[in-house]
Amino acid sequence: MKLTKPIVFLSLITAAALAQSSGSTSGEEKILSVLRRMVDTHQTYLSVPAEDGKALRLPAEAIGAKNVVEIGTSTGYSGLWFCLALQRTGGHLTTFEIDHQRAARARQHFKDANADGVVTIIEGDAHEQVSKIKGQVDLAFIDADKEGYVDYLNKLLPKLRPGGLILAHNLEMVPDYVKAVTTNSSLETIFYREGAGLVVTLKKH
Numbered sequence: 001m002k003l004t005k006p007i008v009f010l011s012l013i014t015a016a017a018l019a020q021s022s023g024s025t026s027g028e029e030k031i032l033s034v035l036r037r038m039v040d041t042h043q044t045y046l047s048v049p050a051e052d053g054k055a056l057r058l059p060a061e062a063i064g065a066k067n068v069v070e071i072g073t074s075t076g077y078s079g080l081w082f083c084l085a086l087q088r089t090g091g092h093l094t095t096f097e098i099d100h101q102r103a104a105r106a107r108q109h110f111k112d113a114n115a116d117g118v119v120t121i122i123e124g125d126a127h128e129q130v131s132k133i134k135g136q137v138d139l140a141f142i143d144a145d146k147e148g149y150v151d152y153l154n155k156l157l158p159k160l161r162p163g164g165l166i167l168a169h170n171l172e173m174v175p176d177y178v179k180a181v182t183t184n185s186s187l188e189t190i191f192y193r194e195g196a197g198l199v200v201t202l203k204k205h
C-alpha cells in the first residue's frame with residue numbers, strides 16, 4: 001500500500017516527460033506512441049526512465065550521430081529514444097542483448113514504431129560480440145551487467161571517434177567505471193543526475 005503514491009508519482013513524471021516530447025513529425029509521434037504503450041502496458045524491463053531517455057536522444061541528435069551502439073537492449077525502450085534522434089540524423093543503432101526473449105520483444109517494438117529499418121539487434125554476450133561493430137562509433141551507451149562496464153569501456157574506446165560520446169547508465173552503481181573514465185586524460189566526463197543517473201564521457205582525442 002505504501003508503494004502506491006510513489007508509483008503514481010513516477011507514472012505522472014514519465015507521462016509528463018513523454019508529453020513534453022510530443023513530436024512535430026509523424027515518425028516521431030509513432031515512436032513516442034510505442035514508448036507510451038510500453039510504459040502503460042508494463043513492457044519495459046529494467047529500462048531507463050523517460051527523463052534518461054531524453055538524455056540519450058538529445059546528445060545523439062546534437063552530434064548528428066550516424067553510428068550508435070547500445071550494450072543492453074532489454075525490450076527496446078532506450079533504443080527507441082535513440083531512434084527519435086536517428087530518424088533525424090539518418091543514423092543507425094546496433095544494440096546488443098544476451099536474453100533471446102527480450103531481444104524478440106525489442107524486435108517487435110522497433111517494428112511497431114516503424115524503426116526496425118534503422119536498428120540491428122545482435123544477440124549473445126556483448127563482451128564477445130562487440131568486436132562485430134563495424135565502422136567508427138559516434139555514440140555508445142552502456143546499460144548491461146554493471147561489473148562489465150570497464151571491459152565494455154576498454155573495448156568500445158578504440159572504436160569511438162574523437163569527439164564521440166560514451167554514456168553509461170546507473171552512475172551510482174559503477175564506481176570502477178567512474179574511476180576509469182575520470183582518470184583517463186584523453187576523456188572528459190560529466191554526470192547527469194536526473195532519473196537513474198548517467199556518466200557522460202567525451203573522447204577528446
Ligand SMILES: C[S@@+](CC[C@H](N)C(=O)[O-])C[C@H]1O[C@@H](n2cnc3c(N)ncnc32)[C@H](O)[C@@H]1O
Pocket residue numbers: 045046047048071072073074075076077078079096097098099102124125126127143144145148
Ligand atoms: C538494464 S537492462 C537494459 C535496459 C535498456 N537499456 C532500456 O533502457 O530499455 C540490461 C540488459 O542487459 C542485458 N545483458 C546483461 N548482460 C549482458 C551481456 N553480457 N551481453 C548482452 N546483454 C547483456 C540483460 O539481459 C538486460 O536485458
